[in-house]
Structures are given as C-alpha cells and as structure tokens.
Amino acid sequence: MTLKILAIDDSRTIREMLRLCLVRAGFDVYTAEDGVDGLESLDEVDPDVVITDINMPRLDGFGVISAIRAAESRASLPILVLTTESAAELKERARRSGATGWIVKPFDDVKLVAAIRRIAAM
Amino acid sequence: MSSLDDIKQTFFLECEELLEALNDGLADIEAAIPDDTFDTETINAVFRTVHSIKGGAASFGLEPIVRFSHCFETVLDLMRSGKVRPDTTNVRVLHRAADHLADLVAASRSDTPLDAAAGDALLAQLNALAGHAPQVAAPVVPIPDVTSAGPDDGDLAFLPLAIPFDFDPAGAGEPIPRTFRIEMTCSRELFANGHDPVHLFRELAALGDLTVEADLSALPDFDALDPLVCLLSWRLELLSEASEEDLREIFEFVEGLAQVRIEASSGAQDATGSQDAVEAPHELPPPPVATFDADPAARPPAPETSEADAPSTRREAKAAPGRAPKSTVRVDLDLVDSLINIVGELVINQSVLSQSLSDANVAHRSEIGGSLDEYKNLALQIQECVMSLRAQSVKQLFQRMARIVRETSEIAGKSVAFETDGEDTEIDKTVIERLIEPLTHILRNAIDHGLEAPDRRRAAGKTPTGTVRLSAGHRSGRVVIEVSDDGSGINRPKVQAIAVKKGLIAPDLQLSDNEIDRLLFLPGFSTADSVTDLSGRGVGMDVVRSEIQKLGGRVGIFSHPGKGTTFSISLPLTLAVLDGMVVDVAGQTMVVPITSVVETIRPDLSDLHMIGATSQVIKVRDALVPIVDLGMIFSYRDEPVDRARMVILLVETEQSERWGLAVDRIIDQRQVVIKSLEGNYGHVDGVAAATILGDGKIALIIDPEETARMADSGSAVASLMSAAGG
Numbered sequence: 001m002t003l004k005i006l007a008i009d010d011s012r013t014i015r016e017m018l019r020l021c022l023v024r025a026g027f028d029v030y031t032a033e034d035g036v037d038g039l040e041s042l043d044e045v046d047p048d049v050v051i052t053d054i055n056m057p058r059l060d061g062f063g064v065i066s067a068i069r070a071a072e073s074r075a076s077l078p079i080l081v082l083t084t085e086s087a088a089e090l091k092e093r094a095r096r097s098g099a100t101g102w103i104v105k106p107f108d109d110v111k112l113v114a115a116i117r118r119i120a121a122m
Numbered sequence: 123m124s125s126l127d128d129i130k131q132t133f134f135l136e137c138e139e140l141l142e143a144l145n146d147g148l149a150d151i152e153a154a155i156p157d158d159t160f161d162t163e164t165i166n167a168v169f170r171t172v173h174s175i176k177g178g179a180a181s182f183g184l185e186p187i188v189r190f191s192h193c194f195e196t197v198l199d200l201m202r203s204g205k206v207r208p209d210t211t212n213v214r215v216l217h218r219a220a221d222h223l224a225d226l227v228a229a230s231r232s233d234t235p236l237d238a239a240a241g242d243a244l245l246a247q248l249n250a251l252a253g254h255a256p257q258v259a260a261p262v263v264p265i266p267d268v269t270s271a272g273p274d275d276g277d278l279a280f281l282p283l284a285i286p287f288d289f290d291p292a293g294a295g296e297p298i299p300r301t302f303r304i305e306m307t308c309s310r311e312l313f314a315n316g317h318d319p320v321h322l323f324r325e326l327a328a329l330g331d332l333t334v335e336a337d338l339s340a341l342p343d344f345d346a347l348d349p350l351v352c353l354l355s356w357r358l359e360l361l362s363e364a365s366e367e368d369l370r371e372i373f374e375f376v377e378g379l380a381q382v383r384i385e386a387s388s389g390a391q392d393a394t395g396s397q398d399a400v401e402a403p404h405e406l407p408p409p410p411v412a413t414f415d416a417d418p419a420a421r422p423p424a425p426e427t428s429e430a431d432a433p434s435t436r437r438e439a440k441a442a443p444g445r446a447p448k449s450t451v452r453v454d455l456d457l458v459d460s461l462i463n464i465v466g467e468l469v470i471n472q473s474v475l476s477q478s479l480s481d482a483n484v485a486h487r488s489e490i491g492g493s494l495d496e497y498k499n500l501a502l503q504i505q506e507c508v509m510s511l512r513a514q515s516v517k518q519l520f521q522r523m524a525r526i527v528r529e530t531s532e533i534a535g536k537s538v539a540f541e542t543d544g545e546d547t548e549i550d551k552t553v554i555e556r557l558i559e560p561l562t563h564i565l566r567n568a569i570d571h572g573l574e575a576p577d578r579r580r581a582a583g584k585t586p587t588g589t590v591r592l593s594a595g596h597r598s599g600r601v602v603i604e605v606s607d608d609g610s611g612i613n614r615p616k617v618q619a620i621a622v623k624k625g626l627i628a629p630d631l632q633l634s635d636n637e638i639d640r641l642l643f644l645p646g647f648s649t650a651d652s653v654t655d656l657s658g659r660g661v662g663m664d665v666v667r668s669e670i671q672k673l674g675g676r677v678g679i680f681s682h683p684g685k686g687t688t689f690s691i692s693l694p695l696t697l698a699v700l701d702g703m704v705v706d707v708a709g710q711t712m713v714v715p716i717t718s719v720v721e722t723i724r725p726d727l728s729d730l731h732m733i734g735a736t737s738q739v740i741k742v743r744d745a746l747v748p749i750v751d752l753g754m755i756f757s758y759r760d761e762p763v764d765r766a767r768m769v770i771l772l773v774e775t776e777q778s779e780r781w782g783l784a785v786d787r788i789i790d791q792r793q794v795v796i797k798s799l800e801g802n803y804g805h806v807d808g809v810a811a812a813t814i815l816g817d818g819k820i821a822l823i824i825d826p827e828e829t830a831r832m833a834d835s836g837s838a839v840a841s842l843m844s845a846a847g848g
Contacts, residue, residue: 010170013133013178020129055173069314075350078316084177092378100316101375106181118321118375 003120004028006047008038008064009082010056014105018051021109027116035059039067042074049120051080051103054094062097069098078119082107133178135452137227138518144171144220145521152213160208168216169198175223184230187223190241193248194219206251214528215247221525299330301387302369304358308380312352317376319356325372330362455551458511465501465508466699466795472501473816505699513548516594516603519557520545523592526562530569537576537586538569543593549601553673553693557603560666560677564605564689565590567663572609572687582684584608597692600717606688612681614638621647639679643667671827674700674715702794702813702823703771706787708758713794713813713823714771714783722788723770730765738762740770740782747772749782750833752824755808773826781830796823808832 005027007018015031022029030045032038034056042050050068054061061081068074081094081102094102100119103112147168154160172195179187197216200206222244229236304326306319326332340353360369366386373382475494484490520542531538549557573579573588580586589608594601614635621627621641633641641647645664670677675693694700694717702713703722729741730749738749749770753759762768763784770782794813799806810825 011174011178012136013129013174013181016129016132017181020126055170057167057170076313076316076318078318084173084180095315095378098315105177106183114325115375118325118372119316119318120321121318 002026002028003049003116004030004045004047005049005051005116006030006032006038006041006045007051008032008035008056008061009051009053010034011053014053014082017107018112021107021112022116024109025113025116035061035064035067038064042068047077049078049080049116051082053082054090062093065094065097065099080115080119130182132452133182134227134231136178137175137231140171140175141220141224141227142518142521144168144223145524147171148213148216148220149524151208151216152210155208155210155213162202165198165202165208169195169202172198172223175227179230186236186241187226187230190219190223190226190245193245193252194223197248197251200252212251215244215251217525217528219244219248221528224525299361299363302358302360302362302366303385303387304360304369305355305383306358306373306376306380307355307382308352308376310351310353312376312379313350315379317379319354319376322372322376323356323358326358326360326362326369329364329368330360332361333359453511455512458508462508462512465505466797468501469505469793469795470814470816472498474818477816509550509699510548512550512552514551514554515546515548516554517545519554519561520592520594522558523561523565526565527569527590530566534570534573535575536569536573536588538573539587539589541589541591543591544595547594547596547601549594549693553601556669556673557691560669560691561592561603561605563663563666565592568605568607568609568687568689572607574610578610582610601693603691603693604688606686608686611683611685611687612639612642612679614681614683617641635681636679639681642679643677674717699793700796700813700823702792703788704790704792704794704815704821705752705769705771705785706789707756707785708753708763709786710753710756710758711789711815711819711821712752712785713821714773714785714826715810715823716791718773718826720772720774720780723772723782725765725768725770727765738784742772742780742782745780747780747782748830748833749784750830751784752829753784753786755829755833756822771826773830779827779830781826781833783824783826783829794821794823 005022007015007022007029008031009015009018010033015033019029019031030041030047032041035052036058038050038052039059050064052061052064059067065079065081068077068079078100079098081099082105083090083094083102084105091102101115103115147164150164151160151168154164172191176188176191176195179191194216197206197219201208201212206212222241225236226241308319312319323332323334335357337355337357340355341347342353366384369384373380376382472494476498479491479494524540524542527538527540568590569588573590574582574584576586579588591606592604593606594603596602618627618633618638618641621644622629624646626641626644626647627633642663643666645662647662647664667677670691670693673693675691678690678692679687680690681687700713701716703716703719705712705714723740723742725740731739731741731746733739738751739746740749741747751762753763754761763786767786768784769786769788770784772780772782774780794815796811797813799809799812806822808825808829809822810828811823812820813823815821
C-alpha cells in the first residue's frame with residue numbers, strides 16, 4: 001500500500017520541493033496552500049501522514065494540528081511540522097500542540113523520508 | 123516530473139509574487155502611520171512574505187538571501203510584537219530592505235554578484251532597529267542543520283566516505299557490533315501525538331538484531347482500556363554496529379514523550395557489563411515524562427495541556443482573515459507566444475478560405491458560407507482569449523517605479539508623495555518590460571527637473587512635499603499611461619533658448635507653447651543646468667520617445683507653468699494585431715497602421731505644388747504638408763504616381779509632424795496579424811513588419827514615420843518647422 005501524504009505549506013516552492021522528494025520516495029503526495037485549505041482536503045485525501053508548515057495565512061500549523069487532534073478519528077494521525085527554526089522551544093511547542101515530529105527547513109530528502117518512516121507504517 | 127531546477131524557477135516566480143505582496147504590505151503599513159492604526163495581520167503578512175523567501179532560499183543554499191531576509195524578518199517580528207514602532211523612519215528602512223531583497227533575488231536569479239556595500243549598510247540599519255550590535259549581525263545560514271538530527275546521519279547522507287564521529291579508535295578497522303539495552307517508558311500522551319512505537323522498533327530492527335519485550339503491567343482491564351492512552355513500556359536489546367547517535371536519532375521525536383535510556387556494552391556480546399548509561403539527548407526542560415514507578419497522578423495530564431494551548435491557537439486562526447489565493451496556472455511564455463502565432467495563422471487561414479470561396483463563386487448565404495462566418499467568429503474569440511493570456515497588470519511595474527521614486531527623491535533631496543492609479547490595468551507582458559526604461563527616465567526627470575526644491579515650493583505657496591502621479595487606464599482602445607507632477611511646469615523661454623543655443627532651431631523661429639514643450643524630445647536636448655546624477659545619464663527624452671514608438675505608441679507632453687507637467691504615453695493593446703489600411707502602391711499591396719493615419723485625401727490638383735524637380739507638397743487647410751511617394755521610397759517605380767488618381771494618407775506623429783503618403787489606391791481596412799521581419803530577415807528601413815493577406819500574399823506593414831524620414835533626410839527639426847506652418 002502506498003502511503004498518502006498531505007503536505008500543507010503556503011510556499012509553492014516548498015510544496016514542490018516536498019512533492020519532488022516524496023514522490024521520488026514512492027509516496028502519494030497531496031498538497032494544500034494553507035491551514036484552511038489543508039483541513040478542507042483532509043477528508044478527501046484521508047492521508048496517512050500530514051506535513052504542515054507553521055507560519056501560514058488564514059490558519060497556522062498549530063491551528064491545523066489542534067483541529068486534526070480534535071477529531072477523534074484522527075487523534076493519532078502522524079503529523080510532521082516543518083519549521084525554519086531548530087530551536088528547542090519550537091519543538092517543545094510543536095510537541096505540546098500534538099505534533100508527532102518535525103522537519104527543519106531546509107530539509108534534505110533522506111532525513112525527510114527517515115522522519116516519515118519513524119512515524120508511519122510504510 | 124519536475125526537477126530541482128524547475129523548482130528553483132518556481133521559487134523565483136514565487137519570489138516575484140512575495141516581493142509584490144511585501145511592497146503592498148509595506149505601503150499599507152505606511153498608509154496607517156498618520157492614524158496610528160496598525161493591523162497586526164498586515165505586519166504578520168509582511169513578515170510571512172520575507173519568511174517564505176528565506177525558507178525557499180535556504181532550500182537552494184542561496185546564502186545572501188537567507189542572511190539578509192533573516193535580519194529583515196527579525197525586525198518585522200519585533201514590529202509584529204510591538205517592540206519596533208512602525209514610524210516613517212523605520213518604514214523607510216523596511217522599504218529599502220525590500221528593495222535590496224528584490225536585488226538579491228534578482229542577482230541570484232541571474233547568477234550575478236551584487237555589490238555588498240549597499241547590503242551591509244542596510245544590514246547595519248536593520249540590526250540597529252533590532253537592537254543588535256552590528257557585529258552580531260548576520261546569523262549563519264541554517265544549513266546544514268545539526269540540531270534536528272544527529273551529526274552522523276547528516277554527514278553520512280552526503281559524504282558516504284566519512285568516518286562515524288564516535289567510532290571507537292581502539293577497534294580501528296571495522297565497526298564491531300555492540301549490544302544496546304534500551305528502556306523506553308512512555309508518557310500517556312504518546313499515542314495522542316501520533317506516535318506508534320512499532321515504527322521506532324522497526325527502524326531499530328533495520329540496524330541489527332532486535333528483541334523486544336513489552337511491559338504490560340500498567341494496563342488496566344480490557345473494559346477500562348482507553349486505546350489512546352499509552353500505558354506501555356518496553357525493554358529492547360539490539361545487537362548492532364550502529365552508533366549511539368544513530369539510536370538517539372530514532373528516538374528524537376519521542377523526546378519528552380518517553381523516557382529513553384540507552385546502555386551500550388563495549389564488547390561484542392557483553393550483555394552484562396553495561397557501562398555508560400545514557401540519558402536521551404537534549405532532554406528538554408521539565409519533560410512531561412512518566413517513569414515506571416511514577417505515581418500516575420504525577421503524570422502531566424495530556425488533555426489539559428492541549429486544552430490550554432487550543433484557545434491561543436484558535437485566536438491566531440481568527441486573527442488571520444481570509445485572503446483567498448487567486449487560482450492560476452503557470453505557463454511557459456514561449457508556449458503562449460507560439461499559441462499566439464498559431465492563432466494568427468488560423469485567422470489568416472480563415473481569410474484565405476473566405477477568399478477562395480468568393481473566388482469559387484460560392485454564395486455567402488450558402489451553408490458553407492454560414493459555417494465559415496461561425497469559424498471566423500470563433501477564430502476571433504480564440505484570438506482575443508490568447509491575447510489576454512499575455513496581458514499582465516501593471517502593478518509590478520508600478521511598484522518598481524515606486525522604488526525609483528524613493529531612490530530618486532532621496533538623492534535629489536526632495537520630499538515626494540508618489541500616487542498611483544489604475545494598477546490593475548493590463549498590458550502585454552513584453553510591453554510592460556519595455557516600458558521600464560522610458561518610465562524610469564520620465565519619473566527621474568519629473569522629480570529632478572519637474573518638482574521644485576522644498577523652499578521654492580513653499581515660496582510658491584505649495585506644500586513642501588511634491589506629488590508625482592503615475593496612472594494607467596484604457597482609453598478608446600489604447601492603453602494610456604501618464605506621469606504627472608505638480609512642479610513648476612516647463613520653463614519655456616529657457617527650453618527655447620537652449621534649443622537655439624544648441625543649434626537645434628533657428629533663433630527667430632516662432633513656436634507655439636506645445637511645440638516648445640516638444641523640443642524636449644529632440645535628440646541631444648537636456649535642460650538641466652548641470653548634468654545631475656539622476657537624469658543626466660546620457661539618455662535623453664528623445665530615446666524615451668523612440669522606445670515608445672517602437673512599441674507602436676505615442677508620447678505627449680502637457681505642461682502648465684507653475685502647476686506641473688504631464689507626460690502621456692499611449693500604447694496599442696497588443697503587439698500582435700494591428701488595424702491596418704491596406705493600400706495599393708505601384709501594384710504592390712502594403713499596409714499602413716491606421717492609428718497614424720489622420721485622414722485620407724483625394725487631392726484637388728490646385729492644392730498640389732511642386733518644389734524642385736520631384737518634391738511635392740499638398741496644401742491642407744492652409745498648411746503645406748510634404749508628400750512622400752511610397753512607390754518611389756520603396757523603389758517600386760521611378761516616377762511619382764499620377765497626380766490625377768493619387769490618394770494621400772495624411773499621417774501625423776505625436777509631435778504633430780505631418781506628411782502625406784502618396785498611394786495609388788485604398789483597398790481595404792482590416793485587422794492584420796503582425797509577422798516580424800526582423801527575426802527572419804533583418805530590419806528594413808521604413809518597414810515595421812509584414813503580414814499575410816487573405817489571398818496568401820505577403821504585404822509589408824510600413825512605418826510611416828521612418829518612411830517619411832527616409833524621404834526627407836532632414837531631422838525632426840526640419841519636420842517640426844514644416845509642421846509649424848513653414
């Protein structure tokens with residue numbers, strides 16, 4: 001079974017980078033442009049893993065995570081946060097908001113795939 | 123499938139949009155200064171644009187952009203949190219920073235180095251705003267990132283030859299398998315964060331031989347079991363050549379959610395002699411960790427944490443009002459161009475078909491004639507749609523000009539309010555690009571020469587701040603772009619004196635106000651007392667005029683002494699199609715652009731006068747206009763067309779220079795598709811382009827002004843004098 005990944009980032013560049021890396025690694029990739037867009041496509045895509053940026057218009061990454069966790073059916077959906085900061089503080093905040101793991105931008109594809117492997121059945 | 127290079131192009135395209143949004147946002151902030159009403163979301167949006175540029179740039183290792191945008195972003199972040207005031211001075215720095223960021227992006231895009239000095243000065247200013255000491259300045263690019271992953275892994279991923287850092291030198295040679303004992307005690311919320319220890323174990327298993335033992339003692343009865351609460355702990359044994367760092371990295375994401383103890387034995391099979399017990403790395407301050415023997419009540423209740431967090435995130439969500447992104451598709455411009463070409467062919471093909479039908483005497487009302495009409499309509503519709511694909515709003519152009527105004531006013535030491543109007547007006551993309559230079563020049567002129575110095579403005583009863591206005595709009599099938607200033611207007615006596623001094627006009631020539639104003643467009647004219655740093659760059663207004671003319675446009679000038687000057691540029695909507703007058707010249711079919719034809723005259727013989735052996739003039743309402751015989755200019759014949767049947771097309775340029783183009787006959791008036799000759803053949807004097815007519819023949823589209831100049835070797839001055847009624 002191919003893993004379905006929903007990548008939410010307001011930067012088209014990052015979305016395409018993610019798509020390139022993840023498609024090469026053999027995943028099915030879906031993208032969304034901001035938090036609201038991401039939540040809207042959640043039911044349709046029904047992803048196995050969500051990757052989300054933090055700083056986005058309309059609804060930020062923390063908002064996305066809380067909304068996902070609030071729904072019982074996705075209470076334990078693996079969510080990776082994309083951050084530009086590697087500060088411990090940010091990781092801690094991501095974890096408290098319910099994120100499963102994090103990827104620091106700029107990411108390299110090996111680490112990204114390793115991170116996904118660590119949180120999802122492949 | 124896209125490659126990294128494609129994505130890099132996407133990045134640069136995205137940068138364009140982000141920079142546009144950045145400038146918009148800064149303008150919004152600037153506009154809010156007088157009322158002191160700042161919308162946090164505006165500052166937030168500005169922050170996001172810089173942040174996104176930084177993120178993308180980091181992905182491609184574009185260090186200068188990352189470095190600069192990081193400082194920029196820091197200041198915006200402080201502004202967002204109210205620590206830096208968005209006042210005029212600060213916003214000006216931000217504007218300059220935005221300009222510099224645009225330069226950096228452009229430099230990276232074209233792969234040309236950028237003068238570092240300007241950037242350094244700005245960095246210092248930004249750092250001063252951020253309250254940094256200058257030397258603390260530029261933070262290092264976060265590549266490669268060492269905090270998010272073990273150093274081994276990062277280096278190994280890229281440098282397969284690297285030796286693992288913590289490799290035991292005693293065992294030099296090959297790695298020796300060691301036994302790791304791992305104890306993992308999970309907090310209750312492990313599952314609620316989306317973790318599943320199975321994945322971790324599977325990854326460990328990939329490193330060597332793994333045995334897993336679960337401790338189920340904390341599990342309640344099945345009835346009381348909450349599957350979302352993790353009450354498990356594990357003991358693992360791994361025999362592996364991997365380093366401790368490798369193992370730690372696997373557990374990175376569960377830091378703080380599980381307590382992980384890793385013990386490594388130094389010997390190969392030594393299971394008992396466990397030495398260095400290692401706590402999970404970077405153990406975070408008060409980690410909500412539960413241990414085996416911890417009182418369940420002491421565990422931080424997970425739901426409470428998320429509840430405490432939820433309201434704040436929801437607030438943020440609300441604070442970000444929807445700015446629905448416009449849905450677009452990016453298309454290669456070459457593709458659009460070839461589409462335009464093909465559609466052009468289609469239109470031609472349609473007229474060829476019409477022609478054949480009429481040649482074959484097929485009735486227009488027949489079924490086939492009806493279908494052809496429909497075909498014609500559809501072809502025209504497609505053409506319109508395709509043309510609009512190339513259209514682009516002038517917004518970016520205007521933003522670029524805003525920057526020119528900022529820079530120029532600073533150098534000139536004049537306070538300038540820049541107003542724009544009609545930013546949504548759409549023009550062909552090529553035209554927009556070719557408007558940059560002329561507009562830059564006109565704007566610099568407006569600020570440098572048009573606006574008075576502040577003290578002179580005060581003396582004239584004006585506000586010390588001058589206004590320069592840039593507007594765009596559609597007017598009778600053309601696009602009109604105007605630059606106006608509220609300066610002193612053109613100093614006509616001075617202009618005329620300079621023109622006389624430079625030998626451009628005769629001293630005793632009587633000129634109307636508008637004719638004097640248009641002297642500015644003469645080659646080699648410059649009004650500045652001294653060549654200033656700004657407008658005196660060797661480009662005169664004559665170059666502006668010729669650039670605009672190359673676009674099929676006209677430029678006009680209107681000045682009111684004491685009140686200001688307006689430059690008006692009028693352009694055709696598209697460069698691909700032209701309304702043409704199809705004429706017969708000595709048996710050849712030619713096309714004259716209709717926009718330059720003022721009127722057509724079948725002359726009365728008494729209005730024609732010979733001057734010398736071959737030159738003729740025609741009297742048009744008391745003015746004598748030189749006649750140019752198209753047939754002779756293009757060497758289709760040696761003698762002028764028979765005066766009895768000649769038709770004169772009176773053409774006029776923006777400068778009111780008039781000529782009569784003599785042709786044999788007017789055939790038709792129609793839209794023609796412009797086919798450039800220069801790409802295939804080279805420039806031919808007097809010929810603007812070519813087109814293909816309905817009968818499949820090629821017709822040249824003439825450039826009336828150039829044709830006239832060929833006839834009359836004289837300069838614009840000579841023509842101007844003739845226009846003056848000479």
